[in-house]
Amino acid sequence: MTETTSTLQQHLEKAYALAYKAQRLVSVDRAAIRIHRELKEVIGSLEFYLNNKMEYDEAEVGTKLRYYEKQLQLIEEKRDSTLLRSFRQMVSKSDDKLGSLPQNLDEEKYFINWMKEKGYEECYYSRVEALRRLDEIGVEAEVREEEDPLGINLDLWCLKVRKNE
Incomplete structure (x- = not known):
């Protein structure tokens, strides 16, 4: 397994965890609905890259996941x-x-x-x-x-x- 594939799997696992968290928080804040929808798109893309053994922009995906994580943390505090x-x-x-x-x-x-x-x-x-x-x-x-x-x-x-x- 290459280092990129390993990072891709880690990003995919984190995206799944964040999507689950967003799903649980939809009754608290409507922004969680948007975040959940966007995370599903990220998950779909990451699965495509993983299945086709393609390269992807690790930095961009990592930044997006950190952003969603921070937003969900704020919703959780709310x-x-x-x-x-x-x-x-x-x-x-x-x-x-x-x-x-x-x-x-x-x-x-x-x-x-x-x-x-x-x-x-x-x-x-x-x-x-x-x-x-x-x-x-x-x-x-x-x-x-x-x-x-x-x-x-x-x-x-x-x-x-x-x-x-």
């Missing part, structure tokens, strides 16, 4: 702040119905990490709210019922974007 805002809204809405739930920074971090691990975009204590939000985001997603990881004995309804590939 998602993290959105998750935190979602959690705080969810807790404040439940306060109206259930009395006061603890608003503790460690619980917020735990809950946000739990949502990320599960691949959830947002969670609600109300199924109606979750379904309303599902209609708003306009991407292929589903609402899943979960037990509250904080042990408050309430059910959660969480949005998860479906993988279309």
